[in-house]
Amino acid sequence: MLPSISVITPSYNQAKFIRQTIESVLAQDYPQVEYIVIDGLSTDNTLPIIRAYKDRLILIAERDSGQTDAINKGLQMATGDIVCWLNSDDYFLPGTLALVGDFFARNPNQLWLTGDCQIVDQLGMPIQQPVRHYKRLLRSLTPALYLGMTNAICQPSTFWRRDVHAQLGFLTESLHYTMDYDWWLRLQQLQSPAILSQSLTAFRIHAESKGGNQYRRQFDEDYQTFSQYWSGMPIRWLHRLHNQAITSIYQFVK
Template sequence: MQPLISVITPSYNQGKFIRQTVESVLSQNYPRIEYIVVDGLSTDDTLPILGEYSNRLTLIAERDSGQTDAINKGLRLATGDIVCWLNSDDYFLPGALATVGDFFADHPDKLWLTGDCQIVDEASVPIQQPVRHYKRLLRSLTPSLYLGMTNAICQPATFWRRDAHAQLGYLTESLHFTMDYDWWLRLQTLQPPAILPQPLTAFRIHANSKGGNQYALQFDEDYQTFSRYWSGAPIRFLHKLHNRAITTVYNFVK
């Protein structure tokens, strides 16, 4: 039997993109979906749009202390065998949840999986293809490279068994940029992820993306997160070198 998949969407003032996000979940050709949207009392047209889907999703609209708090609220409400979160400016590709559900049904020993994702702009046009291919290459190698040297896991294309929370707790709410990386590293202590080559989702980069103009803070938090789980000098050196290279490239293209 295919597992019930719970999808959590943390939402705040993404009225420009929220309909595409919601439609991408509700239009999946998968019969067992629980969809929970946790909105922090958006002040744009997000809530009226979400209201149009009130009979097809669970909406929690209340103040929160940020994105990670909203995700945790959804995860604690979830009843699915498999869980994930999909941010309110990203979207699933057609057939994504059927691929995920079939994988977990066929591999009861696997705790979590991650797939590929497209990187798109505001108009959903694919961008940054070299970055995407580079991360795909890293994920074909050892976890010390795709989780140690850097975080090459695509967040919206990552799914795990809900019972992992009984062992590991929930997301670390003090983290604002790298709550996903911290969670991957905690999952990794139990089992490396299964890697799927096919794209499951689209990750959107736009003018108001969280990391767009706060990348220095993001890299600081990234290294602090990394340091909690990796102590070897060689991998620490590689992680620092990799972050420095990315920052240099980012400054150049900016």
Template sequence: MHMSELKMNNPHLPLVTVVSPVYNSADYLEDCILSVLNQTYPNIEYIIMDGGSTDNTRAIVEKYADRLTFISEKDRGQSDAINKGWQRATGDIIAWLNADDIYAPDAVEHAVTYLVNHPDTLWVYGCANFVDEHGQPNNYRYPIFEWNYDKLATFGCYIVQPTVFLRRQVIDTFGYIDETLHFGMDYEYWLRIGKQYPPAFVPDIRVTVKIFQDTKSRSGGYKRLQEISAMLARYGYADLPSTMHHQWVDAVLDNIMRHLRKGEWRALRADWHDLHRYPKQVLRGTGKWLLRKLMPTSAERRLRRWFVRPKKSHPDALCG
């Protein structure tokens, strides 16, 4: 059933609530807002949860005040903001879109169409295009696979968060985002709900995701990896996903450098033990780490463009 048929057969189309948690996001928020407001799907409730921004965020949002709900108040972080938005949501289908992400014009339509046509499916995910902070295509690869619970835990989180749409039943059954997590809260939620209710992959749900050097999911370093490791242990997985092993080496080398500067010798002994958690990654990972540290940023970027080929997608990836 396509959207035209959906409208004919469903005079009351499902309401979709999209929540955007924002904080000092004025530089890129408007593109995000317009990607929601200009959807081909007509029945959308849009809630922006602002954590008390001090930049031009409010002025940008107020341009569209008659088409969305804007709440600006202090929060306890992104997870708290998402949860407060979801608690306000009145939609049958719920999603969250970060301020630096952009829906394709028909993303919501494809999500709703699939969920209406497959009433036993409680959530869906799709494909993403990755760009740099200037909106230019980059070589970043994020392989996305057909649903497999064990692969999600052992390979890495192959579900791109802004492509996910959930029925309200999911939240009613499994609760809200874990506010104790600061980096892997989406990953944990997919593991929590996916064990009982597998999602469907819908390739026509597409988003554009900006990759910043200081994006939280990329800059959390050792703390982020520790958090994810502890989270996975809750679900019976004792190791980090294979795609994070090189990140672990990189983060531990940063710790070593910091502890050397401070003369924290006891901490260095722990670092040495941590470094060899993934021995196959140590040599190559150390070389890459040294390259990043010793070369000026601009030179490193040029070198990568000239000599480093884009990573090939995983052979069984559906997209990415």
């Protein structure tokens, strides 16, 4: 029997992209989808766009303390067997939920899975292909590399069983950039993820993306998050070296 799936979208002032995000969820050929959008009282045209789909999703529009708070509100409301979050500038590829639901139905003991994702620009055109292939390579290796040396997990392409929240709680709301990385590391303490080779989603990078012009703060928070879960000196040294290399590349290309 196919599991039900809950998708949570945190939203704030994403009128440029939110319609594609919503339609990518509603267009999924899957029988049991609960779609929850948590909007922090957007001041642009985001809310009118969302309300146009009010009969096909659950909308909560109220003030929140940030993205992580909004995601947690959705996760706490969710009733699906499987849950995920899809940010309001990303989108599902066709057939994603069918593939995910089928996998969990065939693997009842698997707690979470992650797949590949396309990296796209504001127009939806593929970019950063070397980065994508590098992360795919890491995910084919050991968790010490794709979760220890760096976070090579595609956030929008990651799904887990809702009942793990009874054991792990919810996302850490003090984290602004790495709430996903922290969550993967907590899930990893229970079980390594199943790795799917298929592209499930598109992850969008644009001028307003959080990591685009705040990468130094992001890498500082990344190392603090990593340090809570990995104590061995070789992997700590490797993680710091990797962050320094990526920061140098950012400085060069910006």
